[in-house]
Amino acid sequence: MSVAEEQQRIGSAAVPTVAQTLRRGVQLSPELRTGLGVTLLLAVGATGGRVVVPFAVQQTIDRGLMAPTGPDAGAVTGLLAGAAGLVALTAVCAYFVNLRLFRATEGGLATLRIGAFRHVHDLSVLTQNTERRGSLVSRVTSDVDTISNFVQFGGLLLILSALQLTVATVLMLVYSPLLTAVVWACFLPVFALARPMQRAVSTAYGRVRERVGGVLSAVSESVVGASTIRAYAVERRTGERVDAAVESHRVAAVQAQTRVALTFSSGVLVSGLVSVMVVVVGTWRGVGGHLSLGELLAFLFLVQLFTGPVQIGTEVLNELQNAVAGWRRVLAVVDTPADVADPGDAGQALPRGPITVRFDHVSYAYPGGPTVLHDVDLTIAPRSRVAIVGETGSGKTTFAKLLTRLMDPSTGMVLIDEVDLRDVRFSSLRERVVLVPQDGFLFDDTLLANVRFARPDASADEVRLAFTELGLGDWLEGLPRGLETAVGQRGESLSAGERQLVALARAYLADPDLLVLDEATSAVDPATEVRIQRALDGLSRGRTAISIAHRLSTAEAADEVLVVDAGCVVERGPARELVGRGGAYARLHESWVAQRSV
């Protein structure tokens, strides 16, 4: 794969480190940091409250039950009432910690989700096509969800654990520096091994996230391809493909889970062995008279205070790796450069009016692929209707994509009204130049909503008028529910031809100055196509219209025909002149006529 091609893919940059990921993640979700100080204080309160009960127990026993003067019920009641009050306060603190954390993290993750979603749409068509749709969906859904567990509690626990670890170490030092050294010596290998172990966990989680994307893609195929699968009775084969994706996800998840379990239990193991070491060393020191029995037993309890956060820490670090795996996949989208980018405010807005198009020595090659357009150099006059014809694969569609800036030329410039397309603001460009692709994707909504997609403020009457002006009033009236017809998913309740009619009305309502039709009526019946053609002819006066078609009826109706062959414009002129030239157009025309004249 070439470098250029590599750059176009999502996540082709170097994998960021954990620290980089966290920094970038928090940067993209600033909500994660808001009010963190207060939350942390409350959390210290909520955690500190946990000592209330052990303390109350000890006090009740020492001062109440075992009091030298015999059990003192009054003192006990007062003490316990106070403790109950503290327990309640702790619970209230904990509630506010939870609420604040949920608010901050959900807010942050929503921002991340929306930012990533927007960026997917900002990526060039080419980059979008390098990624499976199901995988893109997982990047804004389940990958983001993966982060939530860690950011909700993990980060906080990590901080609290470090705090507890410090306090425990200080207390242990007070009792016995030697035993403290023993404890730390036992844990050093754990801390040293943490890195490679975390790396292993991280790899495993990364694989899990990837395979979730794979599962979604496989399921998506079995749902979107439902009719083809049934027509060819390949349910079993498709099922096997899905099952394979599901199984490989399961294997990866179990493996990740096993690595997590091993990491966690290494902490448990060392915690247990530390107690043994403390008993052995402590007894030896005690026998030597350096330590009292009470001190040794107290130290053993302090060790518990120390090992608790270590275990919680390993747990949280594992959760962190999971979050980082999800985060990386979301960040990979956000940090993939949008190579056909909107110049934004730096760009120009063009005034409305008839458009002149100029191709200035334009060549185009797909990344890592052969050149598909060679040095195209031409001008299309304003208000003209141009047809581009040529065989499949000759470069017609590339022409349309360059014209509408779905792609940028490899060399040369595409200019409208003498401004390089790359310098035109998208808001202005998309208003003036509209492409109607062959497959007019519709949204799962009504006809009205789909046509209004281009201009959300248009009224129902304007939409109806668009259909009428395109000569499609009869078709619309033939629908029992008219504009309220639900088109179904991807518009599949309508036939392919009907979808094209809606897509055409949608573009027409957008009222652009340059209309680019890429085989936009290929699935429509001839009578309707001719009717649309005539309507467009009448109405496209005043605007520039470029149609790409293999039905030459379109070419015959155009002012001018461009014939593309193997990436070069080989002929140009009105259809009736080209027919007589005996060139490429004449050959196309011959087979067209042969088809008609039966």
Added chain:
Amino acid sequence: MTDRPYTLRRGVYVLGQGIRRAPRTFAVAVVGSALYGVMTAGTAWALGRVTATVITPAFRAGRLDAGRLAGGAGLMTAVVLLLVAGVILRRVAAGRTVYDLGAIYRRRVTAQYLRLPLSWHGRHPAGQLLSNANADVEATWQVFAPLPMAIGVVVMLVVAAVSMLLADPVLALIGLCVFPVVFVVNVLFQRRMSPRVTLAQQLRADVSDVAHESFEGAMVIKAMGREAGETARFAATAHRLRAANVEVGRTRGVFDPIMEAIPSLGTLAVLAVGASRVASGATSAAEVVQVAYLFALLAFPVRALGWVLGELPRSVVGWDRVDAVLRATGGLAYGDATLDGEGAAAVSLQHVDFAHVDVEGRSVPALTDVTFDVAPGSTTAVVGATGSGKSTITALLVRLVDPDRGAVRIDGVDLREVVEGGVAGAASLVAQQTFLFDDTVRGNITLGDPALDDPDDRRVWAALRLAQADAFVAGLAHGLDTQVGERGTTLSGGQRQRIALARALVRRPRLLVLDDATSAVDPHVEAAILAGLRESGDGTTVVVVAYRKATIALADDVVLIEHGRVIDRGSHADLSQRSAPYRHLVEAYEREAQARADAEAGVPA
């Protein structure tokens, strides 16, 4: 989806379903958890024992008995090792249970997707189905991660309760009051939680749905400059999900601290009552301490129980959403007739009515009383305006759908009586909108049929030649092994159509149904395809939806459709002569060319 309210009973039912499907791993996890529980107690016991038999004597004697110390250390180490074994066992097995169950249900859900009829798919957006197979399955079984631990806890609770009862029945009973309180709190929690989780899970699916649809339509969105509008649409759903998740968190945020406070308050109650009982001489201080200590020990495990109880509503909601898919019915029924006759098939439609059911459940008539026959080996063209019902006829012919009334027959056999896979074995449809799998060119043509996999790909290449696709496939970087990308994105529309055509032709179907299957192909390529079909088509009956006259003229017979009814039928020549609607439709280009020529002739050059 059902809107049945959450009850603990339903939660337990879901747990039962999970245990039934993964009994072994679950049992191992529980054993691990029990080992862990016992060894947790064992740690305290071992430490006590070592203190009594090794440490204290040594301190007292001021002399170290190395053998005894080693023995003590050995005992403690053994307990630690068993404890760690318990942790590993519980964690690994619990993880396996979660992911095994996830995989089992993902497979079952997708098997349903593949089985359910197209009408069902029409009513269920793809993004939602993706969410059912992913997020909902995950939500259902996540509870199995803390469950083994919680079961271990229940065992611990029973042991603790018994030892408390033995120590002081009165104090124990006070302490045991904690359990009904935990139960009541839990019921209240579930009642508040359930609708919130349901909403959140639905919104999760909505987010997935908007993303899926929006990414599928990425090209149109870009071409129309609607990125901002789409982002606003997505943001609205994402913010609804955020708000719903915060509400879930708020409820959880109340529940967790209360669950944590209950054993604490219980301990304090035991101490209060205990103090007065000690004062009245009813019990000893030591026994109060023992009960209070047991209580303090239970605080953490009760939280583990709380995790399971807190997770259960989500499980039930996930289960309901998954179960709705698993329970969906309406798959096509099959008979036992076969269609493996020799040569071209005879086709007949008799009084066929068909109506689509739209998203809101209303029926939209598409075909009314359609009757026609196609003789074996003949070619019939179905002609009609856009939206007249032609594609529906093609779907009926290969039994993608069943007629509401009347019958579709091949060789006189009603397609509803044919065995599963029998229709596809005899008839191939090339749809108007091609769908390619994320696979190689070869895989897209053979679809994994071993009968088509000859070592030198002879049949595949023959089909590609017939579809006029051999030249471009040979020119691809890896030939037949080229990956076409998701939905065939690396190929052009015309190339995709020709691959789809080859997919049908390689099967040498007895009935070939072409639904405007060459619309994106150049005229002369189409002409070559049709000529090839004609030459090799003796064993095949062809039904073709077409607009081009060249295609129609190849047909022996033309069926003219208008608004879902057959309005005329005959040869192309007959219809051209007698049917005005037919001429209007198929001679549109000529009329237009003529009109243009007339206009030009009338205007001086």
